[in-house]
Amino acid sequence: MTSGDEARLHLAKSREFLEAAETSRDLGLDNAATSDAVISAINSKDAICLALTGSTSKSDNHAQAVEELKRSGPTGAKLATTLSRLLNLKTRSQYASRSVSAADANRAVEWATRMLVAAETVVRDR
Numbered sequence: 001m002t003s004g005d006e007a008r009l010h011l012a013k014s015r016e017f018l019e020a021a022e023t024s025r026d027l028g029l030d031n032a033a034t035s036d037a038v039i040s041a042i043n044s045k046d047a048i049c050l051a052l053t054g055s056t057s058k059s060d061n062h063a064q065a066v067e068e069l070k071r072s073g074p075t076g077a078k079l080a081t082t083l084s085r086l087l088n089l090k091t092r093s094q095y096a097s098r099s100v101s102a103a104d105a106n107r108a109v110e111w112a113t114r115m116l117v118a119a120e121t122v123v124r125d126r
């Protein structure tokens with residue numbers, strides 16, 4: 001399987017999780033919406049890195065994922081802050097006792113959408 005094939009598979013996952021995030025948000029399930037938005041963005045990051053560099057890291061280290069995206073090129077560098085913001089919501093949406101707010105969920109879906117749109121463009125143009 002080529003890195004381009006892998007990038008397209010990550011794009012499909014990103015779309016699926018973003019759709020789930022939008023549905024959860026519309027149902028008022030803020031933690032689920034945010035969590036799915038984070039997973040969507042991670043898959044978008046993987047697609048971008050695969051398309052631009054031919055590889056992606058599968059580390060659980062969030063800072064490393066942001067740095068990898070930054071190093072992938074100008075598009076990735078522009079999105080690194082967006083990914084960082086999403087990853088900062090991951091723990092609260094998935095593990096902490098305190099929930100994310102509806103505003104956080106809305107922002108998370110917007111950020112994940114931004115990541116997916118960019119990933120689609122990068123993969124399409126490669």
